[in-house]
Amino acid sequence: MSEDPQPHATGLFPHPQARLIAAGDRDGVAGEDLARAVRRAAGRFGELPPGPVFCGMRNTPASVFCYLGALEARRPIALLDPELPAAALGELVERFEPSALIGFTQAGGELGRRRTAPDPHPDLGLLLATSGSTGNPKLVRISRAAVLANARAIAVALSLGPHDVAPTSLPLHYSYGLSVLNSHLVAGGTVVLTEAGLLERSFWANLKAHSCTSLAAVPYQYTMLRRLRFDHADYPALTTLTQAGGRLAPELVKEFAAQAKRFYVMYGQTEATARIAVLPPDRLDDKPGSVGVAVPGGRLEIDGGEVVYHGPNVMMGYAETAADLARGDDLGGVLRTGDLGRLDDEGFLYVTGRTKRIAKVFGTRVNLDDVERLLRGSGAVAATSGDDRVTIWTETLDKPAMALLARQLAAQLRLHWSGFEIRHIDRLPLLPTGKIDYRALESMT
The missing domain is CATH 3.30.300.30 (ANL, C-terminal domain)
Structure with missing residues (x-):
């Protein structure tokens, strides 16, 4: 790694060398210009009444500034699917009493009612949903310290630095997609913000135009890439592929590892902010089926067959109502993952199923x-x-x-x-x- 990632002096993010580029732009925003944009966004939160902010999180500069500004202002922010149906959003508004709704396609619920819950806990920084647009999701309560700890751990595990350029190939309201943003910002790298998907030509045009060095994808996307007959030779700057979000078939691991200079298999959960374990590329051959070792600062153990993770990136706990946002850390850095697994004699984790x-x-x-x-x-x-x-x-x-x-x-x-x-x-x-x-x-x- 060329440089130890450090947070910007004015807040958690970004590193002074970090850059955000909207797809289609040439230079983007970096350095003091980026820090100034975050401070401007943070200033707007001071005018709001107490309570969390709900952000319909898109892969756009406006959404990213909203997110970073909230962290800077120490205002808890829930990053949600911007296309949430009005009824689902309204139900969340009713339960969590947000002070503002930003960036949603449909209105949901009524703001401005007298707040009945106590103010959120001062350590609370981020809220992520446990499910998509259906069901009755709990929110995962994540501290600002956990966001920073996991961003730094990922940056170290993937050897990220100012030379790295990543596109937003996943939604930023999804913990894996958000972890790409966080880890690159803390390492001084570049993030190319695009709402285009892997099936759209504009995604690949931007990946090439901005000389992206890495691509993050879930198993379903790797299946799509195979169908698209993805050829690494068409993108010479692309040296790193990462995979999380479920088990990738061994033949696909082998196929894409052969194309990339570095292929990382990773394991994580929203409840651990994002990443829990990473399998280094040089261990793919002798550790087939493993999801790797714990990220820096973390520790894994198996208790009664269940994978248990210890680390500074573990959530504070779940929230089902606004009152839960006032609670402190319920877990003390220990996460029972609900996954079944085993550790080999070198500490490499093999996930074998789900307890539920x-x-x-x-x-x-x-x-x-x-x-x-x-x-x-x-x-x-x-x-x-x-x-x-x-x-x-x-x-x-x-x-x-x-x-x-x-x-x-x-x-x-x-x-x-x-x-x-x-x-x-x-x-x-x-x-x-x-x-x-x-x-x-x-x-x-």
């Missing part, structure tokens, strides 16, 4: 992640739990093949075939992050 992705079929516990792994060769599939059965959702199979699949699965798991219901679906529902929306599937059973 468990179904019971005729009284027998069945790990739904294991079911999906068994069906990996059957096209796009997802497994959910039902009443004493497992439902398999598939995009590709006809009825005779579906019946055969149920019997094969039952034989592999030593259960009666009637415990497995195979359903065809035209397209598996996805969250904005590219992960399968299991809640949507469960609502159809």
